[in-house]
Amino acid sequence: MSAVFDCSDPQERAAGLHAAVGAARGGRLVVLPTDTLYGLGCDAFDAEAVAALLAAKHRGRDMPVPVLVGSWHTFDGLVQRVSPQARELVQSFWPGGLSLVVEQAPSLAWDLGDTDGTVMLRMPLHPVAVEVLREVGPMAVSSANVSGGLPAATVAQAREQLGDSVAVYLDGGPADHAVASTIVDLTGEHPVVLREGAVSVDEIAEVLDLDPDDLRGTR
Secondary structure (H helix, E strand, O other), X not given: OOEEEEOOOHHHHHHHHHHHHHHXXXXXXXEEOOOOOOEEEEEOOOHHHHHHHHHHOOOOOOOOOOEEOOOHHHHHHHEOOXXXXXXXXXXXXXXXXXXXXXXXXXXXXXXXXXXXXXXXXXXXXXXXXXXXXXXXXOEEEEEOOOOOOOOOOOHHHHHHHHHHHOOEEEEOOOOOOOOOOXXXXXXXXXXXEEEOOOOOHHHHHHHHOOXXXXXHOOO
């Protein structure tokens, strides 16, 4: 049976954080609020938990799970090389709605799906999510919905789709923006925006001193 905690109440929030951290460390799934939409997460280094996450979403290994981190410093330890462009984007938009696809450090013992040596990383701008991440460490986190379903902007929408496959639901209220993160691929010769969301292409272009059309790959 799933447990739901109202994080607007200080006592429930403390109990919920404790329960979520314990569940994640124990290989179970949790739903947590982020600054974009609600996320379905587990310990990124627990392959069985990641497999359970994919199963809960009815999703295959061909759509690997992104990873959320609780600090800039964690980012450095997960990537093969921190490029100047990656550093500029992290400093400008983290924590926030920007996900970066980078080449992962080859020593990492995790299985997020068929990643071809890459990983998508983000640091969310939400105190509840960051507190959980700082206790658990990097977490595999995908949108809290079944594949093809409505992305969850509330805990109720997540519970309706995921039910008891999740051990702990942390209710942080309705998502402030309910817009998915922007995704920038940094694995090629030039950065490419794969999805425009919470952060605009123009904002990214300004930070990197590039033409927005170059980022979109439209010229």
